[in-house]
Amino acid sequence: MPSLTYKGRTFTLQDQQSILEGLENQGEVIPNSCRSGLCQSCLMHAVSGTPTSISQQGLKETLISQNYFLACKCIPTEDLDVSLPSDSAVSIQTTVLGKELLAKDVLCLRLLPQETFSCNAGQYINVVKDDLIRSYSVANLPDADGYLELHIKRLPEGRMSNWLHDSIAIHDPVTIRGPAGNCFYNAIHDRNFPIVLAGTGTGLAPLEGIVTDALDKGHDGEITLIHGAMNKSGIYHEEKLIKMADFHHQFTYIQSLMESADPANSDLNAEVRSVLENLDLSRVKVYLCGSPALVNKLKTRVFLQGVPSYNIFSDPFITATTADWDVFPRNS
Numbered sequence: 001m002p003s004l005t006y007k008g009r010t011f012t013l014q015d016q017q018s019i020l021e022g023l024e025n026q027g028e029v030i031p032n033s034c035r036s037g038l039c040q041s042c043l044m045h046a047v048s049g050t051p052t053s054i055s056q057q058g059l060k061e062t063l064i065s066q067n068y069f070l071a072c073k074c075i076p077t078e079d080l081d082v083s084l085p086s087d088s089a090v091s092i093q094t095t096v097l098g099k100e101l102l103a104k105d106v107l108c109l110r111l112l113p114q115e116t117f118s119c120n121a122g123q124y125i126n127v128v129k130d131d132l133i134r135s136y137s138v139a140n141l142p143d144a145d146g147y148l149e150l151h152i153k154r155l156p157e158g159r160m161s162n163w164l165h166d167s168i169a170i171h172d173p174v175t176i177r178g179p180a181g182n183c184f185y186n187a188i189h190d191r192n193f194p195i196v197l198a199g200t201g202t203g204l205a206p207l208e209g210i211v212t213d214a215l216d217k218g219h220d221g222e223i224t225l226i227h228g229a230m231n232k233s234g235i236y237h238e239e240k241l242i243k244m245a246d247f248h249h250q251f252t253y254i255q256s257l258m259e260s261a262d263p264a265n266s267d268l269n270a271e272v273r274s275v276l277e278n279l280d281l282s283r284v285k286v287y288l289c290g291s292p293a294l295v296n297k298l299k300t301r302v303f304l305q306g307v308p309s310y311n312i313f314s315d316p317f318i319t320a321t322t323a324d325w326d327v328f329p330r331n332s
């Protein structure tokens, strides 16, 4: 077995054990959240040795070239000496510019980067609080606005979400990393293809960012945004999105409520299916964000309906205990 060195100590990993699991089992605290290669909170640095290529998937080229890797995806194939990244190498400082409630348990947080920070609407950044690192999607056009807008859902006893809701104040410093992810509007020549976006709860954040970006860049193909929630209390930015739809003829905004009295308006899966039925499936781009159970289910259905996998973009909002999540996360 290859040997693993961390903080000058040598660790033995079990067969097929990831670095994250191996270090945790032997008493070390390594930041992590999704444990499946999606959130990048378990980022580590190989001081010597080369991490596996699978553990570098999704990382920026600059991080790959400096031997950074994801500990939850790395089952070493050679001796490695690893460390946690220093803040100065991968993080940037922001300050809190604004905080407002969008719904009972959804906070809009605006962060002002203290140095140059470029990011696409819809990508995600990681917020760092000591050993706690959590991902949040970008809901605005940061490069144009000069700040980042995040929509943070308060989870019962959620450590980061409750800290962001309750403890941080305007002008407070907040450390972030990123950006990462491929959920963003990407069109160079053709701005006429149809776009369908569907999500639950704060899954609206990246989707709203993508719609804003597409409209800002003059996209003139049909854009349909479907926001799902258990009931009306989980819907936010309704007025803003209705106004956008009134102003832009190519944009349609639909709400899908699980508890809706109108059965035709109660199933996000059915809603997505019927929207796609009227579109050219070979050209449509589909974006799915929010509840992992729902995103994964929709991904399969949309693919089976005929949308090529390279045109399906998704960010399941996996938490440390996603297994608990049903189709709709609690209180969404």
Ligand SMILES: Cc1cc2nc3c(=O)[nH]c(=O)nc-3n(C[C@H](O)[C@H](O)[C@H](O)COP(=O)(O)OP(=O)(O)OC[C@H]3O[C@@H](n4cnc5c(N)ncnc54)[C@H](O)[C@@H]3O)c2cc1C
Residues within 6 Å of the ligand: 033, 034, 038, 039, 124, 134, 135, 136, 137, 138, 151, 152, 153, 154, 155, 156, 157, 158, 159, 160, 161, 162, 181, 202, 203, 205, 206, 315, 316, 317, 318, 319, 320, 321
């Ligand atoms: C790519 C990506 C993008 C995301 N974008 C967004 C976004 O835009 N907006 C957003 O709101 N979220 C987003 N998320 C989710 C977000 O990153 C966090 O996972 C979420 O905010 C919860 O973090 P937390 O620290 O508050 O909760 P945690 O402390 O991680 O807890 C999560 C849940 O698990 C429960 N729990 C914790 N420990 C235990 C335990 N031992 N046993 C049982 N239950 C437990 C808690 O009660 C809580 O309900 C995204 C996730 C990903 C991967």
Ligand code: FES
Residues within 6 Å of the ligand: 031, 032, 033, 034, 035, 036, 037, 038, 039, 040, 041, 042, 043, 070, 071, 072, 073
């Ligand atoms: S990418 Fe490793 S914990 Fe999320």
